[in-house]
Amino acid sequence: MAGEQRDFDGAAATWDENPGRVKMAHDVAGAIRDTLRPGLGTEVVDFGCGTGLLSLALLPSVRSVTAVDSSKGMLGVLDAKIAAKNLANIRTLLVDVEKGDPLPGPADLVISSMTFHHLRDIRPVLAEMARVLRPGGRIAIADLDSDEGKFHDSPEGVFHNGFDRCTMQKCLEAAGFGEIRNRTAAIVHKPGPSGEVRMFTVFLMTATKKA
Numbered sequence: 264m265a266g267e268q269r270d271f272d273g274a275a276a277t278w279d280e281n282p283g284r285v286k287m288a289h290d291v292a293g294a295i296r297d298t299l300r301p302g303l304g305t306e307v308v309d310f311g312c313g314t315g316l317l318s319l320a321l322l323p324s325v326r327s328v329t330a331v332d333s334s335k336g337m338l339g340v341l342d343a344k345i346a347a348k349n350l351a352n353i354r355t356l357l358v359d360v361e362k363g364d365p366l367p368g369p370a371d372l373v374i375s376s377m378t379f380h381h382l383r384d385i386r387p388v389l390a391e392m393a394r395v396l397r398p399g400g401r402i403a404i405a406d407l408d409s410d411e412g413k414f415h416d417s418p419e420g421v422f423h424n425g426f427d428r429c430t431m432q433k434c435l436e437a438a439g440f441g442e443i444r445n446r447t448a449a450i451v452h453k454p455g456p457s458g459e460v461r462m463f464t465v466f467l468m469t470a471t472k473k474a
């Protein structure tokens with residue numbers, strides 16, 4: 264783990280060329296649909312949306328998505344997709360929660376995939392998610408299970424080597440969430456330094472904002 268910034272702007276143009284990322288987003292979207300069954304009235308915020316892989320996979324199942332990210336480059340790629348497909352029910356917003364920018368709201372569902380391990384402290388972000396959710400609103404957070412620092416090829420901007428699900432559950436409880444559930448949403452295979460294939464699991468934690 265290291266404290267340096269990761270260059271998401273520089274990675275944006277080729278982000279979608281990694282088929283593992285595209286598959287993971289579809290697996291996570293499927294797990295969110297199966298677990299929470301969002302409806303066509305559901306207003307969603309996707310925190311750390313990147314190029315919108317998860318936002319766009321979930322979009323047909325919901326009313327709208329507000330896709331937020333701190334990287335202009337990532338949002339630029341998503342804006343181009345939105346324009347090319349002439350989509351009316353998704354918008355992007357430049358937000359850096361670690362700099363104190365508020366999340367947009369109100370929302371029925373806040374989703375996030377593979378972003379929490381890039382946050383220094385997840386607790387204020389969970390509190391901000393709870394703040395923007397309507398009463399009874401829900402969150403769905405996907406991220407790596409504890410990975411001993413082996414998932415990323417370089418450590419810049421990686422502040423957590425995955426998460427322990429029990430620790431995440433406690434953080435969600437402290438932020439005012441109940442009905443907390445977890446499941447495995449995706450499995451990723453990546454080659455290690457000696458050519459061996461390593462397997463990583465991605466959890467999906469879902470929870471409901473308490474009244």
Ligand SMILES: C[S@@+](CC[C@H](N)C(=O)[O-])C[C@H]1O[C@@H](n2cnc3c(N)ncnc32)[C@H](O)[C@@H]1O
Pocket residue numbers: 271284288310311312313314315316317331332333334337358359360361362375376377378381382
């Ligand atoms: C590993 S990428 C995941 C992108 C996308 N969710 C996906 O699965 O393809 C993490 C994203 O989180 C964004 N991010 C990191 N820290 C952030 C912050 N403090 N506020 C908003 N977005 C942030 C990055 O810019 C990046 O686009």
